[in-house]
Amino acid sequence: MxxxxxxxxxxxxxxxxxxxxxxxxxxxxxxxxxxxxxxxxxxxxxxxxxxxxxxxxxxxxxxxxxxxxxxxxxxxxxxxxxxxxxxxxxxxxxxxxxxxxxxxxxxxxxxxxxxxxxxxxxxxxxxxKDLMVDRSAFDRIQQAGGFVSVNTSGRTLDANAIPVPKADADKAFDAATCIGCGACVATCPNGSAMLFVGAKVSQFALLPQGHPERHDRVENMVKQMDAEGFGNCSNIGACEVKCPKSISIENIARMNREYMAANLKG
Amino acid sequence: MAKGIFKSSLTKKYTMAATGLFLISFLVVHASINAMIFFNDGGKTFNEWGHFMGTNLIVRTMEIGLFAGLILHIVDGLVLFFQNRAARPVAYAYEKPNASSKWYSRSMAILGTLILFFLIIHLKDFWLKTRITGLTGEKHVFVNGVWMENLYSEMRLVFTELWVVIVYLLGCFSLFWHLLHGFRSAFQSLGWNQGQYGQIIAFSGDAFSVFISALFASMPVAMYLNLVH
CATH class of the missing domain: 3.10.20.30 (Beta-grasp domain)
Known part of the structure; x- marks a missing residue:
């Protein structure tokens, strides 16, 4: 500087x-x-x-x-x-x-x-320019796996027809409140994006619709996150304090579990 | 297993956590054996345990693993430190880090470096003498029909100097803050921080950090003040 x-x-x-x-x-x-x-x-x-x-x-x-x-x-x-x-x-x-x-x-x-x-x-x-930053790195992370593949042939299931335990639905909803603003990255002394990625991974991993692709999802999103030049999470916890949606770092722990499971199962 | 896992940021987290927990398990063994000095039996029990740790083949093999784990923890920590610095190429003109995080959580690298400096002094004081150069004080003692290194007498000798005691206390102080973040951080990295477990882990980590650091610190102080005999 x-x-x-x-x-x-x-x-x-x-x-x-x-x-x-x-x-x-x-x-x-x-x-x-x-x-x-x-x-x-x-x-x-x-x-x-x-x-x-x-x-x-x-x-x-x-x-x-x-x-x-x-x-x-x-x-x-x-x-x-x-x-x-x-x-x-x-x-x-x-x-x-x-x-x-x-x-x-x-x-x-x-x-x-x-x-x-x-x-x-x-x-x-x-x-x-000035106070505007390019946050398209978040878009690329989302595109790497932050979605559920749905057959749109006209025979789609009504999402509400799939039973979801209330506790899981609540946690998934909390994770889904992430608005992708990037405050987690800005606040983290390491410049890590893991709260964002953890929230996006959790939001799908917790729901039955997200299960079939969970392993590919976490692997691809983490790979893209690393490629974008973000730092490594060292569990400082500043991100959850400054997140405007107060998203918990439990979502990072869930991402860590998901990634480990994905790699152990090959 | 996917090839990318070895380069992944999460693998570095797992490595930090796994080696950290392994080093924590070592601290438990080390502190337990050292606490034998408080039996006030002239170091007999302590020397017996020290002799067992120094001669048992399994323990000696694990010692190699311990050094490997320590080196891995240091190297991985340094890699993370430099990668994290590179992740913010332009610093903020004004920051309020204490508003959202604890100073010791942000200072793991510096605390770890202080512990490393302490470890070098500590290894020179005891490990090097026991394994390589020989003890400086009363070298051997006869316990239960076996001649063994008199580590107790070495401890007494080392902790007669006030500055050495102060250095050891600073080492324990650095260890305390490092553990205060490191213990719960390891569980978070391995994905075990979830719901009520988070509170249990946090409490256990805080209690462990206080207890183990205070126990280690009490040893040089007790020796210096002649509270053990």
């Missing part, structure tokens, strides 16, 4: 209402460019704004000044799509638990705060 260089840009400098914040934002023109932390002063921030709305205000000010707005991922803005990311004040999705960045509100900060805003940092998630 290069030394931090700050460009002082004062935006929306109405100091009468709301909070005055100092934002230190990672700016990087493109994947190849050298990025840097850039400082912005933002005034009149309402505590009722979501974090992304605060970013919108910042960008509005930048556009009005003829400057390049800060690029960041977002879509649903209600915590279900997994698009928003941002490493805020040293934590993935900010200081709160069980929420995405879009569900984080400015009332979690106070007037005069300095807020560091950085992209996910991982060899598997290269920066595209």
């Amino acid at each position: 290069t030394t931090l260089k700050y460009n002082h840009v004062v935006i929306n400098n109405n100091m009468e209402n709301g909070m005055n914040l100092t934002l230190k934002v990672w700016r990087q023109a493109n994947a190849e460019a050298q990025g840097q932390m850039t400082e912005y002063k933002l005034g009149n921030v309402s505590p009722d704004m979501s974090f992304l709305e605060m970013m919108d205000v910042l960008n509005d000010g930048l556009i009005r000044k003829g400057e390049d707005p800060v690029t960041f991922d977002h879509d649903c803005r209600e915590g279900i799509c997994g698009m928003c990311s941002m490493f805020i004040n040293g934590e993935a999705h900010g200081p709160n638990r069980g929420v995405t960045t879009c569900q984080l509100h400015m009332r979690s900060f106070k007037d005069g705060d300095t807020i560091y805003i950085e992209p996910w940092r991982s060899a598997g998630f290269p920066v595209i």
Whole structure:
């Protein structure tokens, strides 16, 4: 990492209402460019704004000044799509638990705060621009086995006709709440993607529909995960703390079991 | 068995866990035998056990396995350490790691290195002398009709120096933190952390880490303070 260089840009400098914040934002023109932390002063921030709305205000000010707005991922803005990311004040999705960045509100900060805003940092998630990273590695892991092959000839079984024990259905559902945001990778000191892969493996391994392909699935997904340059899990547990869906590392343990079983059975 | 398993990140986890549990089993045997000094019989029982461990063919064969396991644990740990560093090529400008994880869980490599330094000193103090260079103190003792190495007297001699006792205490301290993460981590890696078992493993790991480290630490302290005789 290069030394931090700050460009002082004062935006929306109405100091009468709301909070005055100092934002230190990672700016990087493109994947190849050298990025840097850039400082912005933002005034009149309402505590009722979501974090992304605060970013919108910042960008509005930048556009009005003829400057390049800060690029960041977002879509649903209600915590279900997994698009928003941002490493805020040293934590993935900010200081709160069980929420995405879009569900984080400015009332979690106070007037005069300095807020560091950085992209996910991982060899598997290269920066595209500013705070936007390329998370297609997760797509490739999913494509390697994160699915159930279904015959669509018209004779498909109604999923509800297959009995599933309630306990298994609950665990599978908990795993399936993963929105693939990548906070696990961003938070893990090792840059490991095993909470994501563990959740995706578990979601299918626990259900009867997923059983026939379980061994190929875990082998192929782990192989792809390793090929993407993610680190190795050392059971630190930071991922489950910062996961916006609070997915348990028990899913990583299940993946470990599945992989072992797959390889022992050949 | 699929070819990819030998290169897989999960195989490295299994190796760390299996060798770690093997080393933990060694700690249990080592601490149990050393605790014989607390019989206060002038080291008779301790020396007998030490002699058995040094002469029994099965134990001596397992000693080779022990060194192999230790080396594998170190090499695998180093590979993981460097791969994990490479997985985050650009560091964060600002991080709050304590908000989501324990410092010792993130410091296994440094704690392991401290334990390795301690082990080198420890092996020089006892293993090297017993097996190769010979004891420095009262070399032999006659117990139950057998002449054997007087390891008890060697312990007494080694632990007369305060700085040696402090080094050993630091070794036990590093071991404590390493085990606090390592014990439960091994079970997680092998896939055994599930539901209520997780709580049992966590409690057992914490209790084991405290007990075994305190037991080891008590030995040099007791020797230095002349609490055993």
